[in-house]
Amino acid sequence: MTTNSRFHWWTSLALLGAGALLALVFCGRRTGLAVRARGSGEDNILRVAYTQDLRPDPHEWSLPLPTYNHFMLSLWEPLVECDLATGQPQPAAAESWELSSDGLTLTLKLRPDGRWSNGDRVTAGDFVRGWRRLLRRNIDVAQTLFFLKNAEAFNQGRIKDPLAVGVQAVDDLTLRVELAQARTNVVAELANPLLVPLHASTEGVLAEASYYRAPERLHTNGPFRLVAADADGYRMEPSEYFHGRGGIRLAGVRFVRADSFWLARLMVAAGVIDLVSPALNPLDRPLPTHRSIARKHELVLGVSSLDFNVTRGPLRDLRVRRALALALNRTETIRQFGQGRLVPAWSWVPGMPGREGLNLLYEDAAEARRLLADAGYPGGRGFPVLNMALTIQSKSDPFPSAWTESWFQLLGIRTHISYEPMDLLARRLTAGDYDVLYGALLATVPDAADMMSGFLWPQEYSNTKWNDKEMICLLNQANAKTGAERAAILEQAERRLVAALPTVPVTFTRREALMASEVQGWYQDPLGRQSIEHLWLAQSPAATLSPEPKL
């Protein structure tokens, strides 16, 4: 093989050897791999993957990813939690509450047995401390507390005195909340994992990150307490002082860092972790092991929509708006670009526990063309070019182009999409200088009313400028009711909204959780706030053979 005295045989051999070794690695076995057995001390420990840096600081994160919710709600307990079936608040750290007749003052009574993980009592002052800390931070999610009186001004530095903010501890167990203005779901909003109390020592511990070497110094009031922390994850055990300690069936929880969702998928398959949510898995291929894996889905309580400025040009005409709503092809567009995470939206509110999604919309190109002709624009002739304003960050989003292309193909209506910096876009929105927006709404309370609350104050919160008195009346009526009566009024409001079509819902997001089949007690939560304390592991931690391991 040697071609020259300087080209030694062992060079050829080394090259071929390296090539053969790499070929072995590349062509190695990829199915039927062994599942790693649980290590000693991992029995009944739920291992959860997270894919972005995570710190045990309730006021550091900005994206409400389910993993963050699970992590925070394992360590801390907010004042209330929401009944997923009704969307109504249920006692958590607070045992009762009372809203004043003017809807501007909320008084909450804390449960007397609320304890920190070191045994200290949870007081109203701890909540005040936590909320003020959130408001002092320069992060977007501080807006969560802007419903408090003077909170926005305090956050923006216009008010220096924290006592001016509308939250006070009347006594150890009484918290008084003063609102900037009346709100429909103010109590339910307190279930947000951001609005947790802070122990007096916590700010210092978080500032020094001393929980790494002394995790017991991080005092939390949730179902679990931190027992170990390192750069690869966190380990928690049930807090012996938690009021619901008796209901916790897990021996502990480990949050394990993964580099990406697809690697988390492999970690589940390998038996390294048990649960990943959301599982933004771009791969549709069999897992390399026979571990029995379950895929659980839930619709995110939010909607992506095409919002029409109903104060401008032809968009004032309902026939035009209906034509535009009918001239879409959601299913095909989602198939092309949805990556399995989107579903067509046929209503404004997605289906959620206790409330099925309504089927209010349909697609019909012929009907759309007829309506457009009736409105005086046959074949799109004479129809002005629509202006769709988007942020620069939306450039990589294929959907706006897909929707507008559909309008052009089916109706002959052209749309100019302008991608602009956020400040420029904000000025355009304030001035109403746009025809169409492509936006997304994400609810913070598991309640249909929260999805429609923007239409209560159309000038402030709705891009459509659709000011419908009947709609406002219906929403106000719903907020005054509970149970089935409330649900019926909300359905009526949603039907009215879809009939008027100031906005066209186009897609809902479907969230997937991937978990080993031994994980039990998982439930759907449209806000992704499943509480880990309600989960447990079946007594079959070893690999379970599955006849169809394909995911």
Add this chain to the structure above:
Amino acid sequence: MIDGHASVRIPFWRNPRAWLLLWAAATAGLVAVLIWDAWPWLHGVPQAAFRYTKLNRWPIECLWWLLLPVVFVLQSNLTMVDRRWPWTLALHGLMAVIVTALFIALAGVRMLVANHLPAEFLPAVISDLRALGGWSYTPALIYLLLIFALYAVSFYREWRAGQRLTSELQVANAQLETRLVRASLDALKMQLHPHFLFNTLNSITGLIRKGRTREAEDVVAGLGELLRRSLEHRQEAMETLGEGLVFLRRYFDIECIRFQDRLKVEYDIEPKCLRALVPSLVLQPLVENAMKHGISKDANARLLRISAARDGTRLILTVYNDGPPLPKDDATLNNGIGVQNTTARLHMLYGDEARLRLRDQPPSGVRAEVILPFQTNTS
């Protein structure tokens, strides 16, 4: 040169061992930095993890650094087989594939370690990476570009070496040619001396036969002096005209004894020509020819005139005798050994810039003329 063996000091930047040493030192430094950086992770410090180490964050840089000598050695070795270019291309192609595969495998290993996956998951990780479009083929491109650059440098160096070799060969050729010319001159001179010796010895014999022993002794003494000087100057191809004339005077001293009072030698030499460089003994064969075919053939002939003049850049040397005209036979005229030797010598030394003309000089006599470039030691 330190001793008998050649020991040439190679500059640092041309010494591959020095570069290898430098690379090894830098690698040691790199390893030290990586270990220092990974130390907390290796010792289980809580805030430390593999994914935050430089080992995980500098994989491409580290691997390229480690591969660098391999690439150099391979390129250097394969350059030697460039006559078998399909083989070279195939090996470089294989190497590009291997390097790319190595980088992909390294990415897989990093993910494996950072995410606590078992080693047997490596093929699955690599396969998923491919499905996600995570295979980067940039290393192949970098490898081929690197190889291309190395080949370019290598070919440039070879071209430079070829240029140097060509120059050296040209110099060597010139030196060789000079040596050959010198050897030819020496050979020609060796042809002149026997000719002169033959005539002189004949003259001495004649004198002895005539009983002119005293004169014969003088001739022998003069001949001895001539031979001594001739031997002294044997290796010198050039001499000044003045030196040549001194030699000729000694010659004529001998010939005057042979021809008694019949020979009259005249010199018409411009003073500035005395320092002109001429081929040694260039006039000797012409003078001998004049004596042999002119003065000796006609009892009335007695004059032999030697002149030297400068004509611009040329030196004109003339040997005239008032003997009989040249014979009509061209073969005799041109093939005489003296004329041939002189013509050959002039051609070797001056090419077309010098010439020898032999012609009758009406009303009587023959004139031999040598024209050559006027040169001095200072020019």
